[in-house]
Amino acid sequence: MSEGTKREKDERPVKEGRRQFRAIKGTRDILPPDSALWNWFEKTARGVMESYNFAEIRTPIFEEAELFARSIGGETDVVNKEMFILQEDYENKEVLELVQLRQRIEYINVSAARPESIEDFAGVIDTFLERYDSAQKKGVIRQNEYSYGYVMSDELQEARDILRDILRMPRDSGWQESFDLAVAECKHDIAHVFLQSRNALRPEATASVCRAYIEHGMQTRPGDQKLYYVGPMFRRERPQKGRYRQFYQIGAEVLGTSDAPAIDAELIEMLTVLIGRCQIEKWTLLVNSIGCAECRPKYVELLRAELRKPEIFSKLGPDSQRRVETNPLRVMDSKLPEEQPIIEKLPKISEHLCAECREHYDKLKKELDLRKVPFVETPRLVRGLDYYMRTTFEITSPVLGAQNALCGGGRYDGLVEMLGGPKGIKGIGFALGEDRFIDAIVEAKKIDATRAVDVFVAWMGEKAYPEAVRLARVLRDAGRAVELPAKEMKFGKAFERADKIGARHVLILGEDEIASKQVTVKTLASGEQKQMGEAELLDYVRR
Ligand code: AMP
Numbered sequence: 368m369s370e371g372t373k374r375e376k377d378e379r380p381v382k383e384g385r386r387q388f389r390a391i392k393g394t395r396d397i398l399p400p401d402s403a404l405w406n407w408f409e410k411t412a413r414g415v416m417e418s419y420n421f422a423e424i425r426t427p428i429f430e431e432a433e434l435f436a437r438s439i440g441g442e443t444d445v446v447n448k449e450m451f452i453l454q455e456d457y458e459n460k461e462v463l464e465l466v467q468l469r470q471r472i473e474y475i476n477v478s479a480a481r482p483e484s485i486e487d488f489a490g491v492i493d494t495f496l497e498r499y500d501s502a503q504k505k506g507v508i509r510q511n512e513y514s515y516g517y518v519m520s521d522e523l524q525e526a527r528d529i530l531r532d533i534l535r536m537p538r539d540s541g542w543q544e545s546f547d548l549a550v551a552e553c554k555h556d557i558a559h560v561f562l563q564s565r566n567a568l569r570p571e572a573t574a575s576v577c578r579a580y581i582e583h584g585m586q587t588r589p590g591d592q593k594l595y596y597v598g599p600m601f602r603r604e605r606p607q608k609g610r611y612r613q614f615y616q617i618g619a620e621v622l623g624t625s626d627a628p629a630i631d632a633e634l635i636e637m638l639t640v641l642i643g644r645c646q647i648e649k650w651t652l653l654v655n656s657i658g659c660a661e662c663r664p665k666y667v668e669l670l671r672a673e674l675r676k677p678e679i680f681s682k683l684g685p686d687s688q689r690r691v692e693t694n695p696l697r698v699m700d701s702k703l704p705e706e707q708p709i710i711e712k713l714p715k716i717s718e719h720l721c722a723e724c725r726e727h728y729d730k731l732k733k734e735l736d737l738r739k740v741p742f743v744e745t746p747r748l749v750r751g752l753d754y755y756m757r758t759t760f761e762i763t764s765p766v767l768g769a770q771n772a773l774c775g776g777g778r779y780d781g782l783v784e785m786l787g788g789p790k791g792i793k794g795i796g797f798a799l800g801e802d803r804f805i806d807a808i809v810e811a812k813k814i815d816a817t818r819a820v821d822v823f824v825a826w827m828g829e830k831a832y833p834e835a836v837r838l839a840r841v842l843r844d845a846g847r848a849v850e851l852p853a854k855e856m857k858f859g860k861a862f863e864r865a866d867k868i869g870a871r872h873v874l875i876l877g878e879d880e881i882a883s884k885q886v887t888v889k890t891l892a893s894g895e896q897k898q899m900g901e902a903e904l905l906d907y908v909r910r
Pocket residue numbers: 571602604609610611612614615616772773774775776798799800801802803
């Protein structure tokens with residue numbers, strides 16, 4: 368094709384209905400052969416966690432938004448700005464009715480020539496507005512409580528009123544245009560009324576695990592509940608390398624009546640074992656203790672007093688300045704480079720722990736030493752919510768760039784009770800970012816998880832085909848990966864294809880092999896070719 372025709376072809380407008388779809392911003396496809404590494408990683412992680420006697424829990428990927436708001440905190444970005452609130456809750460009768468009314472308004476054919484169609488249109492809008500207000504009053508759809516959405520009934524009401532006014536106006540030359548505009552305005556607004564349901568895609572899974580623990584009375588099961596999960600999480604973050612809107616986490620939680628530091632240390636040790644299996648060499652474990660309801664408030668006051676000092680306050684950015692009053696602990700967490708020298712000099716919580724928290728922290732460090740897990744004490748590692756207690760940790764890796772956190776976790780002794788569960792249930796957990804682990808594994812270049820095809824079956828002739836099908840099945844039953852071409856291929860072509868897909872052996876089945884009841888196997892790497900019977904074949908193509 369000449370350059371000219373190529374350009375013309377590329378520039379042809381895409382026909383309506385033929386446009387190409389692309390994955391939504393911040394989401395991505397994981398294709399082979401990369402998916403093999405993901406599977407390897409998940410299998411390895413499951414193996415490690417199961418060796419520590421953790422068992423898998425599977426929870427839904429959507430829950431009531433309120434669950435996340437309460438457990439992560441209504442003030443956090445994750446809940447406030449990044450949560451994917453499901454637009455409509457079709458299970459709910461009132462929401463469903465609103466959805467249907469909205470659809471009717473959108474598709475209704477309104478024409479000035481048919482006065483009854485105008486009446487119908489305005490009437491459905493009225494019904495919609497009435498039902499909308501009542502649903503909001505009942506709390507079926509969200510008010511602007513966490514500002515993670517918008518309510519547009521006011522605008523719709525306004526558009527409807529304009530339409531009503533136009534209907535009363537004398538039908539002069541400009542009337543039709545105003546009428547069409549008002550109808551379009553109403554339809555536009557209705558399309559944007561956000562029927563926020565109470566459900567959201569999960570931004571993390573700790574809240575779900577605790578909800579399930581409470582719902583199923585898991586405290587009555589013997590011993591601590593050691594649970595792990597694997598799956599996608601959703602946050603409307605600004606996408607960049609290592610940060611996606613649908614990303615994958617593996618996490619584990621220990622829920623029970625004990626808060627022994629050995630539990631914390633074992634959980635962290637388990638993570639370092641996983642990192643070791645992945646042969647990621649460059650990583651740092653950061654640990655801290657953030658005290659408890661006893662000692663933390665006193666420290667927070669001390670910190671606030673320090674941050675209020677004009678010489679310090681004036682050097683803080685607007686976010687941190689606001690947090691001095693709302694949540695001074697989060698100033699410690701700031702990533703702004705210009706605030707780092709100030710943060711370095713602020714009082715450290717680890718120096719203001721009560722006797723019990725200090726003992727817990729000291730024991731944790733001893734336990735980590737006992738397990739030969741190296742760590743760096745990091746006072747800036749804090750969490751702003753009341754139910755977070757004592758141990759917090761993070762593992763970072765310099766190979767990841769700006770988003771350098773491989774995983775993070777901590778103790779949350781008050782969470783189960785706060786979510787309406789039994790008193791005295793303590794918890795600790797971590798979540799690791801699979802996307803980032805995979806990047807670190809690729810960077811380390813030690814693991815090759817691509818699963819080669821063991822055997823490519825090259826068959827020719829009608830008589831060879833049934834034997835090819837049978838032998839492929841025998842090999843597959845024995846756990847070998849087999850590619851059996853659906854159509855006959857000349858042997859030359861079959862070898863070429865086998866080579867391209869990285870097969871290790873080619874099994875040759877032609878008239879001669881059928882006659883001799885033997886098969887020919889060629890090992891592609893060495894070029895060696897051998898004749899053998901079925902029993903020997905299985906052994907020969909052992910992986
Ligand atoms: P968090 O639940 O925020 O403590 O995150 C736990 C881990 O999940 C982090 O250490 C990251 O490895 C990973 N993670 C969090 N947010 C994202 C994201 N948007 N994209 C990819 N990985 C993420």
